[in-house]
Amino acid sequence: MAKIKRKTIPFNFGQKHIEYIRKCEKNTINAAEGAVRAGKTIDNVYAFAHELKTTKDKIHLASGSTAANAKLNIGDANGFGLEWIFRGQSHWGKYKGNDCLFIKGPDTGNRQRVVIFAGGGKADSFKKIRGNSYGMWIATEINLHHDSFIKEASNRQLAAKRLKVFWDLNPDAPKAPIYTDYLDVYQKKQEAGEMVGGYNYEHFTIFDNINITKERIASIISRYDKTSIWYMRDILGKRCTADGLIYRIFADAISAGSGIFKAVELPSVFQEINVGVDFGGSGSGHAFVASGITRGYQELIILESEKHSGETDPEELGELFVNFCLKVIAKYATIDNVYADSAEQVLIRGLRTAARKSGLNWLKIYDSYKEEINERIRATYMLMSQGRFFYYGLGCESLIDALCTAIWDPKKITKNERLDDGTSDIDSLDAFEYTFERSISRLIGR
Numbered sequence: 001m002a003k004i005k006r007k008t009i010p011f012n013f014g015q016k017h018i019e020y021i022r023k024c025e026k027n028t029i030n031a032a033e034g035a036v037r038a039g040k041t042i043d044n045v046y047a048f049a050h051e052l053k054t055t056k057d058k059i060h061l062a063s064g065s066t067a068a069n070a071k072l073n074i075g076d077a078n079g080f081g082l083e084w085i086f087r088g089q090s091h092w093g094k095y096k097g098n099d100c101l102f103i104k105g106p107d108t109g110n111r112q113r114v115v116i117f118a119g120g121g122k123a124d125s126f127k128k129i130r131g132n133s134y135g136m137w138i139a140t141e142i143n144l145h146h147d148s149f150i151k152e153a154s155n156r157q158l159a160a161k162r163l164k165v166f167w168d169l170n171p172d173a174p175k176a177p178i179y180t181d182y183l184d185v186y187q188k189k190q191e192a193g194e195m196v197g198g199y200n201y202e203h204f205t206i207f208d209n210i211n212i213t214k215e216r217i218a219s220i221i222s223r224y225d226k227t228s229i230w231y232m233r234d235i236l237g238k239r240c241t242a243d244g245l246i247y248r249i250f251a252d253a254i255s256a257g258s259g260i261f262k263a264v265e266l267p268s269v270f271q272e273i274n275v276g277v278d279f280g281g282s283g284s285g286h287a288f289v290a291s292g293i294t295r296g297y298q299e300l301i302i303l304e305s306e307k308h309s310g311e312t313d314p315e316e317l318g319e320l321f322v323n324f325c326l327k328v329i330a331k332y333a334t335i336d337n338v339y340a341d342s343a344e345q346v347l348i349r350g351l352r353t354a355a356r357k358s359g360l361n362w363l364k365i366y367d368s369y370k371e372e373i374n375e376r377i378r379a380t381y382m383l384m385s386q387g388r389f390f391y392y393g394l395g396c397e398s399l400i401d402a403l404c405t406a407i408w409d410p411k412k413i414t415k416n417e418r419l420d421d422g423t424s425d426i427d428s429l430d431a432f433e434y435t436f437e438r439s440i441s442r443l444i445g446r
Contacts, residue, residue: 057135
């Protein structure tokens with residue numbers, strides 16, 4: 001048999017990370033919390049892979065807020081993921097309709113392991129993992145998983161021969177369910193000596209990652225507004241509650257007339273120009289927003305926005321939509337995609353009919369992706385902080401006003417939520433976010 005040449009993966013763990021990984025071997029539940037770029041996910045992937053080599057369980061679970069997120073951060077992980085650790089001994093495929101990584105080779109004693117990759121962010125995500133019994137479960141961004149998925153995954157491990165859980169997360173609101181229902185409960189039981197199987201928790205910051213240079217850390221930090229909730233969580237790794245204006249950095253700039261978010265000129269060619277549509281209901285209004293993403297996903301530029309309040313019949317809505325699209329096409333030559341609120345299928349069909357009757361049958365009108373709202377907010381704020389978010393011309397007033405007045409709901413202590421009581425323009429914000437939510441990973445990474 002020909003000898004397989006294997007490339008060595010340059011793992012390099014600091015002492016704090018080494019101690020956490022060692023404890024994973026002795027504990028059932030393992031949770032790594034803290035700042036971005038701290039190395040939390042890599043620790044869990046490494047520990048999970050080590051256990052895969054000797055466990056007798058065949059089927060295991062890897063999850064993220066979406067299946068794509070799980071494959072990116074656990075399967076690939078920039079060359080440190082499962083497919084690289086088991087390079088030459090694994091291949092991607094399907095198992096009962098789910099994406100999975102099949103692993104079999106010398107490292108597993110030539111016994112097959114199947115790691116199923118699934119998204120857990122939506123209320124019905126749990127349906128995708130029914131029907132299997134899992135040995136171990138590794139989850140990235142566990143706080144972005146829906147509670148029904150967490151419960152289903154846990155139930156699916158009851159027959160495991162080696163029950164192991166590996167979670168990572170960035171800090172959330174102090175009273176978020178992931179703490180009150182899980183992590184804080186586990187910690188109290190561990191301290192009381194009542195945690196069967198053991199609980200291994202560690203908190204990391206970017207400064208604990210010995211692979212990142214001081215210069216690189218300084219560069220990462222410079223992209224954040226130090227007064228923002230994202231700086232507190234992503235850099236300092238603190239659990240904190242959001243309050244006040246969501247986009248203070250933007251609102252302050254508009255109030256001061258600084259012009260730092262106003263695009264002076266546009267690129268000759270965009271990567272894509274998208275239109276987002278949010279349908280009004282219960283007193284809200286219909287909103288249209290067009291944005292352009294520049295080449296290489298470098299910048300996000302708002303090109304046009306409209307808000308229409310009051311009662312609007314489907315035919316009138318179709319006319320408003322067509323007129324908005326024609327205005328965008330007249331100014332910017334094309335529209336690559338239209339993303340409309342996926343909850344309103346009848347109205348979406350009306351838009352397609354209106355477009356076809358107006359000679360715009362070439363318009364590609366899709367359902368909105370409905371990324372988790374706080375992820376959309378975080379992406380917008382990050383682009384603003386990095387000087388990569390702009391608006392162009394005089395046709396963006398409705399969205400500018402919406403961004404300046406968006407606030408966190410002061411009554412929510414278990415989860416940071418955008419206030420939606422009619423005092424701010426949530427419709428325009430949703431329409432805007434639909435235009436870029438599918439490209440968040442390429443715009444800012446995860």
